[in-house]
Amino acid sequence: MRALTYQGPYRVRVENKPDPTIEHPQDVVLKVTRTAICGSDLHLLHGLIADTRVGCTFGHEFMGVVEETGREVKTLRKGDRVVVPFNISCGMCFYCQRSLTALCENSNPCSDLASGVYGYSHTTGGFEGGQAEYVRVPYADVGPLKVPEDMEDEEVLFLSDILPTGYQGAEMGEIQAGETVVVFGCGPVGLFAMKSAWLMGAGRVIAVDHIPYRLTFAEQYAKVETVNFKEVGDVVMHLREMCGGRGADVCIDAVGMEAEGSTMHKMLGLAKLEAGAPTAINWSIDTVRKGGNVSIIGVYGPPWNLINIGTAMNKGLTLRMNQCNVRRYMPRLLEHIREGRIDAKGIITHRFPLEDAAHAYHLFAQKRDNCIKCVLVPHGHA
Known part of the structure; x- marks a missing residue:
């Protein structure tokens, strides 16, 4: 697959990486249809976050279509369209049982801070991010939210992070x-x-x-x-x-x-x-x-x-x-979007194909061209 990769401070590029696979029976593999660049990604780009490793793929704001499911996944099937919270949560630990999914102790057991996070440094679990054509989603019955058929990707993309935050x-x-x-x-x-x-x-x-x-x-x-x-x-x-x-x-x-x-x-x-x-x-x-x-x-x-x-x-x-406990807010915010109280996609100012991700990062980081929010399109045309 094609994926953005970190090459050191101020340097990213899109290159070929192995396709993700099912590593645990509760995983799904997602075909990414939309992903976005977050201000938090700039901290990684600029080399300010410990244990950000060369070759890793950024991206914690993404959604897509289920491509493959692990044998224990019960709520999703191939072809389902979902938006995924940025924090990875098991659904069973002390914190997840209290809806504090940002503090899950099983997705990032090496830390007493936040949960696992997609596409951030190895201090948050070392999970690959969604600025790619495909991504592995652990605990797939817990985090992802199915998207209603009558709603567009960009209407709900930001349920992954910035709107709940x-x-x-x-x-x-x-x-x-x-x-x-x-x-x-x-x-x-x-x-x-x-x-x-x-x-x-x-x-x-x-x-x-x-x-x-x-x-x-x-x-x-x-x-x-x-x-x-x-x-x-x-x-x-x-x-x-x-x-x-x-x-x-x-x-x-x-x-x-x-x-x-x-x-x-x-x-x-x-x-x-x-x-x-x-x-x-x-x-x-x-x-x-x-x-x-x-x-x-x-x-x-x-x-x-x-x-x-x-x-x-x-x-x-x-x-x-706190880091946002994204999953607890997603259903309610979906209704706010559906009822027109929040125009989530209204903040999008720029769209780029995934291949242009390096250009998009630098435009966003340098606040050029009146950029508020960049969305990347891994498949098809932006």
């Missing part, structure tokens, strides 16, 4: 009717967090970024107020003043560690010490009102982050964070 970010903020929500980051996850904040009854949503075209897109797509933090001096004071001096009720960090990577962070990443600049977390802590909620869905890594925990304690804040 944005939704969980809003949910963890415990937004009450009429409250003011500030979302840091106008990337795809931030956009879905904004849309979800409205669904949960927010009275006002403010988006913060520094890239003009992303701010404009947020205004048009999510119907939010926007702030360019490079144009306002002290962004915390500016936001607090916008909120009557008290601060926002809820702040959502949809940024995480810098995808571009400052010189310092690149050096730390190469030394495998990268954890991420906590700028957005600290802005959230400083911007939210006393007694408010901070929700963290941006990706950070261990072992350290310089977070202003003293201010959070003295303001009586509630901080919640």
